[in-house]
Amino acid sequence: MQSRTPASRATGRPRSAAADAAILAATREALVELGWSKLTLGDVATRAGVAKTTLYRRWAGKNELVVDAVAELFDELEIPNRGSLAADIEGVVLQFAAILARPEARSGLMAVIAESTRDDALRERIRTSIVERQKRLVLEGRTRAQARGELPPESDPTTVDLIFDVVAGAVVHRTLVSAEPADERWVRAFTRLLLVGLGGAAG
Amino acid sequence: MQSRTPASRATGRPRSAAADAAILAATREALVELGWSKLTLGDVATRAGVAKTTLYRRWAGKNELVVDAVAELFDELEIPNRGSLAADIEGVVLQFAAILARPEARSGLMAVIAESTRDDALRERIRTSIVERQKRLVLEGRTRAQARGELPPESDPTTVDLIFDVVAGAVVHRTLVSAEPADERWVRAFTRLLLVGLGGAAG
DNA sequence: GCAGTTACGCTACGGGTCGTAGCGAAAGCC
DNA sequence: GGCTTTCGCTACGACCCGTAGCGTAACTGC
Missing domain, CATH: 1.10.357.10 (Tetracycline Repressor, domain 2)
Structure with a gap:
């Protein structure tokens, strides 16, 4: 994961840790079923039960997401x-x-x-x-x-x-x-x- | 490359061997400049000076083309x-x-x-x-x-x-x-x- | 030469994914 | 309650995919 500026800011709505775990698990699940090339971020978001935009707010793209997963x-x-x-x-x-x-x-x-x-x-x-x-x-x-x-x-x-x-x-x-x-x-x-x-x- | 049925048929216009070489060379050139993920078959065809359809007639897709290249x-x-x-x-x-x-x-x-x-x-x-x-x-x-x-x-x-x-x-x-x-x-x-x-x- | 066959270049197309913008609502701190 | 950040949702232009259709080019056999 990537930290916000220095350490997490103390204000505002915090990011859901559950969403992180769900996204990474969904990524692995998609890797098993679809493999790397047919894996799409939209599909991962759907599997994880989050919006696609949420995914893009945390990871720059497919590469970084899969590395973490x-x-x-x-x-x-x-x-x-x-x-x-x-x-x-x-x-x-x-x-x-x-x-x-x-x-x-x-x-x-x-x-x-x-x-x-x-x-x-x-x-x-x-x-x-x-x-x-x-x-x-x-x-x-x-x-x-x-x-x-x-x-x-x-x-x-x-x-x-x-x-x-x-x-x-x-x-x-x-x-x-x-x-x-x-x-x-x-x-x-x-x-x-x-x-x-x-x-x-x-x- | 893939052979036609058993051996090349003796009738019809033969496939251009020069096109094969040009496509494979263009593929390697595109790999150097763009890398795997940003390489597109349309771009390879343009570099090789052939139509995109010609490329698809000889290779099933990006994977097979790059293997040969x-x-x-x-x-x-x-x-x-x-x-x-x-x-x-x-x-x-x-x-x-x-x-x-x-x-x-x-x-x-x-x-x-x-x-x-x-x-x-x-x-x-x-x-x-x-x-x-x-x-x-x-x-x-x-x-x-x-x-x-x-x-x-x-x-x-x-x-x-x-x-x-x-x-x-x-x-x-x-x-x-x-x-x-x-x-x-x-x-x-x-x-x-x-x-x-x-x-x-x-x- | 002429007919038959195959490869070629070109254009056009529907379908899918990408990555982003914009919005209102939700969830936490002071 | 006011402030801030995240979230879900929708919509969008851009790009690439892979294929179809057509007219033309190249080569073979009669």
Whole structure:
């Protein structure tokens, strides 16, 4: 959501928080039934039981609305503490895959990423509300693995960025491009590849 | 493109091959200037110097047109023979990254992939004209590395799928989501991670 | 050459969505 | 009650979609 000027003004009729929730839920519902391209803001407004103008007062357009609607799906992401780096990775990747398997994420996420290639503000919105939240999990997992002694202390901060791109990219590509499920078997093979590299994974 | 019934009929005025090329080039030009969402078929037709109806006679819609226009960008992909698996991987990843760095690929590819999540025919079109061509490179690289003795003979065919998702996914995510260049430094770090795994890459 | 067939350019059209303007009513603060 | 902001509603011009219809161009086979 976007704040009014600095913080919400104390005067006038307040915005309905229920309307926000209804609009975002209606957006996800429309994503499931219609997909990104056939989703219209008028339809979302009708589903949410609000006027179309109300929707436009809160979001600049389809892109921003869908980013917020999809971002809520990632709220549940948490890195499990399963006792080993491999198990932790498998756990978080399975969670990530489960979210991407949902139709409202599949059809919406790639579309807004595509739009963000020509809209810096949109990319920033995606980064802060979706990507950074995921990347934090990678940081936590690394810290925990280092405490266990499974990973050496890391000095290069770009390694985290690299791992994040590899993990998230692989799951997204498997799910959306190859269009095959990132199930337990796949996740195990992927985790092994990540940990021991190509030579080990081929054994 | 789509063939007429089995093979092109021998009667009647033939379709202009020049028009095909002009339309696809105009599509890429429009992708650069306008991006996916603001690209209209009427505009593409005008740029190509053909009538809008001609465009609709050859492509079912925006999705199919952009897939074909973007697919041509991947024609130049070839796996180099640099003498070692690591060097081969770095070479092909750099080529792939160079294509994804082009604006007509960035804005178009993700958009059609997003659309393909709700359109099986479109996904199949993407698979045959873009994805499979990339996957062939992975196969060639593996065969060559096995001949060199760098990789053990592989029995599990799903390993190729896994590697492909990891490589393509990582580059795409780095380029389009993280929005940072997959330059030589990054590619070297990625290749090392792929070959020796997390423990080695962290050293 | 001439008939047959297909592609092409052009124009026009109904249908749908966009994003905004304007209005009166509702809901909160002082 | 007065002030302020939000809300629902209606209406609107602008744009794009995808198709139909027509006359013309290009190529094949007789």
